[in-house]
Amino acid sequence: MDAPLLKERERATFNVTELIHLLNGSEEETKRRKELESWLYNNPVFRQDDRYQISREEVYERGLQKTRELVNLCRRKNIKFDSLDFARLNISTLEELPFFLHVIMFIPTIRGQGTEEQKRKWLPLAEDLKILGTYAQTELGHGTFLRGLETKATYDVSSREFIVNSPTITSMKWWPGGLGKTCNYAVIAAQLYTKGKCYGIHMFIVQLRSLEDHKPLPGVTIGDIGNKYGFHTVDNGFLRLDNVRIPYENMLMRYAKACDYIPPVNPKINYGTMTSIRVDLVKDASVILAAASTIAIRYSAVRHQTEIRPGEEPPVLDYITQQFKLFPQIATAIAFHFAGDYMHRIYDKVQSEIFDGHLSAITELHGISAGLKAFTTDTSIAGVEICRRACGGHGYSNASGFQRFYENWLGSATYEGENTVMYLQAARYLFKCYDNPKEAPETMSYLRYPQNKMEWNVKSADDVSNYATLITAFEQRALSKISSTAKKLKNLTHYGMNRNDAWNAASVDILHSIKAHCHYFIVKNYMQSLNHLKMSSPLRQVMTAVALLYANYGIDEHAGDFLESGFMNGKQINLVRAKILQLLKEIRVNAVAIVDSFDFDDRFLRSALGAYDGNVYNRLFKWAKLSPLNKTEVHSSYKYLRRILQSKL
Ligand SMILES: CC/C=C\C/C=C\C/C=C\CCCC(=O)SCCNC(=O)CCNC(=O)[C@H](O)C(C)(C)COP(=O)(O)OP(=O)(O)OC[C@H]1O[C@@H](n2cnc3c(N)ncnc32)[C@H](O)[C@@H]1OP(=O)(O)O
Numbered sequence: 037m038d039a040p041l042l043k044e045r046e047r048a049t050f051n052v053t054e055l056i057h058l059l060n061g062s063e064e065e066t067k068r069r070k071e072l073e074s075w076l077y078n079n080p081v082f083r084q085d086d087r088y089q090i091s092r093e094e095v096y097e098r099g100l101q102k103t104r105e106l107v108n109l110c111r112r113k114n115i116k117f118d119s120l121d122f123a124r125l126n127i128s129t130l131e132e133l134p135f136f137l138h139v140i141m142f143i144p145t146i147r148g149q150g151t152e153e154q155k156r157k158w159l160p161l162a163e164d165l166k167i168l169g170t171y172a173q174t175e176l177g178h179g180t181f182l183r184g185l186e187t188k189a190t191y192d193v194s195s196r197e198f199i200v201n202s203p204t205i206t207s208m209k210w211w212p213g214g215l216g217k218t219c220n221y222a223v224i225a226a227q228l229y230t231k232g233k234c235y236g237i238h239m240f241i242v243q244l245r246s247l248e249d250h251k252p253l254p255g256v257t258i259g260d261i262g263n264k265y266g267f268h269t270v271d272n273g274f275l276r277l278d279n280v281r282i283p284y285e286n287m288l289m290r291y292a293k294a295c296d297y298i299p300p301v302n303p304k305i306n307y308g309t310m311t312s313i314r315v316d317l318v319k320d321a322s323v324i325l326a327a328a329s330t331i332a333i334r335y336s337a338v339r340h341q342t343e344i345r346p347g348e349e350p351p352v353l354d355y356i357t358q359q360f361k362l363f364p365q366i367a368t369a370i371a372f373h374f375a376g377d378y379m380h381r382i383y384d385k386v387q388s389e390i391f392d393g394h395l396s397a398i399t400e401l402h403g404i405s406a407g408l409k410a411f412t413t414d415t416s417i418a419g420v421e422i423c424r425r426a427c428g429g430h431g432y433s434n435a436s437g438f439q440r441f442y443e444n445w446l447g448s449a450t451y452e453g454e455n456t457v458m459y460l461q462a463a464r465y466l467f468k469c470y471d472n473p474k475e476a477p478e479t480m481s482y483l484r485y486p487q488n489k490m491e492w493n494v495k496s497a498d499d500v501s502n503y504a505t506l507i508t509a510f511e512q513r514a515l516s517k518i519s520s521t522a523k524k525l526k527n528l529t530h531y532g533m534n535r536n537d538a539w540n541a542a543s544v545d546i547l548h549s550i551k552a553h554c555h556y557f558i559v560k561n562y563m564q565s566l567n568h569l570k571m572s573s574p575l576r577q578v579m580t581a582v583a584l585l586y587a588n589y590g591i592d593e594h595a596g597d598f599l600e601s602g603f604m605n606g607k608q609i610n611l612v613r614a615k616i617l618q619l620l621k622e623i624r625v626n627a628v629a630i631v632d633s634f635d636f637d638d639r640f641l642r643s644a645l646g647a648y649d650g651n652v653y654n655r656l657f658k659w660a661k662l663s664p665l666n667k668t669e670v671h672s673s674y675k676y677l678r679r680i681l682q683s684k685l
Pocket residue numbers: 130171173174179180181182183213304305307308310311313320398399402403444445450451452453454457461464465
């Protein structure tokens with residue numbers, strides 16, 4: 037163990053194991069997670085040290101090998117795909133495996149939108165991996181605007197079949213994970229046509245490849261869409277269907293019937309699978325940012341550079357600017373951890389209502405999950421990059437471990453709902469609640485009260501150490517944004533603009549309003565979660581400092597909003613900034629211990645900079661020697677170099 041990290045750990049003022057169990061939910065949860073991880077990480081197939089030295093095809097093939105190992109492990113240990121254990125395994129690999137969509141979207145769509153009979157037929161096949169499916173909704177021409185999707189499923193009454201067709205090039209399915217080479221089935225989102233009338237988007241199970249030789253079936257043109265920023269393991273694919281016939285029973289009909297069409301009670305119930313992934317992405321944002329913070333903090337405690345006082349080369353973690361970069365990332369990761377817990381609680385509650393036939397809460401769930409998905413993924417993507425940059429040159433090396441997180445996580449601003457669109461969807465719900473405050477859910481209860489102007493009763497740095505005053509600050513900032521935007525919308529329509537054009541004209545203000553609302557919710561939920569948790573006083577002291585940093589940092593980052601709201605003045609902003617510096621100093625002694633509490637296995641981080649023992653330089657050198665260029669002392673391309681060296685200008 038590298039001496040600096042040892043010293044850092046010895047200085048900690050709280051019990052790391054206590055925080056590990058708190059973040060995992062309990063000691064039993066920690067034990068179970070570590071047991072599952074040991075089964076995974078002890079398998080050589082999950083090697084990663086040559087990840088960046090192999091081709092895309094080898095990466096894809098490795099993905100299938102890992103899938104095989106993961107599936108065999110689940111079978112040996114009787115772990116079901118919809119179990120918490122599988123979810124733990126999934127995040128512990130954090131690999132975008134080619135069969136990923138089969139588990140997170142294909143099966144859940146059948147489970148959520150199939151009739152009992154359809155579930156009896158398809159779920160055993162899917163859960164036993166007799167068939168492998170993906171979720172094929174996005175098309176070349178449309179990903180966001182689902183009502184604009186062009187794939188058609190036309191009901192042929194005479195044969196009791198649907199004819200599924202891609203009428204144009206823009207109607208080709210494009211992006212679905214595993215579609216290119218892996219899956220032999222898909223749930224296809226298509227416009228249902230019956231008796232000459234279009235009834236909108238419904239979901240259809242379509243076989244794409246033979247179960248005998250995996251060749252594409254007649255009428256199916258299918259393949260990989262090519263290299264991307266990340267998700268290299270996944271064969272995101274394209275699919276064109278040329279009047280492919282499927283049985284009537286292949287339309288998922290829990291909520292709608294095709295023959296003599298019966299519409300769903302709420303047409304958006306077909307969008308339910310997307311909501312479930314958005315809910316997961318909130319917690320994923322916490323995990324990704326916690327992993328990046330772990331790498332950056334451990335490295336910053338080991339990396340000594342330049343001088344504060346002549347003759348002393350300190351760890352870069354002693355630079356206040358380094359703390360100002362990194363400690364808010366730790367705080368954000370923990371804030372999003374609690375937001376993810378909240379999202380899962382709400383999702384489970386609404387899901388049980390839906391299965392009892394009450395669909396009213398799906399609009400609220402959509403409004404909240406769309407906003408938090410956008411807010412947490414945007415923030416965590418930026419946070420990973422801050423962590424990477426804080427590691428200087430070695431942060432730019434693949435040996436740092438950042439690229440794996442960053443390249444896959446970048447997509448989260450787009451997949452499962454492009455973030456701007458998600459913000460606007462959440463805002464649509466927020467402004468509806470603003471106009472009808474009595475209908476506002478608990479997360480928007482502050483809209484119910486009269487918007488009386490308030491002043492922040494803050495006179496000293498101690499006042500910015502109070503959860504209630506900080507929550508009020510974020511509430512007033514959000515209210516100020518929402519009410520001024522509502523006024524703008526009212527004026528625009530008052531002077532003759534229709535509601536949609538007014539919405540578009542005010543959409544930048546609307547975006548600021550929903551982001552302020554999400555930020556308020558995250559702060560409030562974070563602090564209330566800590567208040568409800570039992571912990572020792574040393575740990576509570578640390579967690580309080582981190583939570584206060586999250587809130588005060590948020591005020592400093594958006595100082596203009598808080599001043600504009602009239603709720604705060606310049607002097608108070610300076611009190612906040614003074615508080616931030618005081619909190620950085622307080623957190624410094626525990627920084628390494630806090631990221632140790634995220635409890636990432638080295639084989640998950642795969643980082644020469646963030647390994648638990650801090651043995652950075654030997655790991656970097658060992659990794660560099662793996663470079664294919666180092667297979668020979670003189671590279672075979674020397675012949676070109678020699679000509680360059682011998683040529684005359
Ligand atoms: C390191 C990585 C780790 C983990 C990664 C894990 C997973 C991710 C990896 C890959 C998976 C990616 C898979 C995909 O991307 S699948 C495709 C995702 N696509 C989308 O999200 C499409 C986004 N577009 C839409 O959802 C819709 O088009 C829309 C933007 C919502 C607009 O729909 P539209 O029908 O036009 O509705 P509006 O006219 O705007 O009216 C809105 C109306 O409908 C209600 N609504 C909308 N959506 C939902 C929903 N999901 N649930 C419930 N209700 C919904 C909305 O509330 C509003 O209701 P009103 O009462 O106001 O009318």
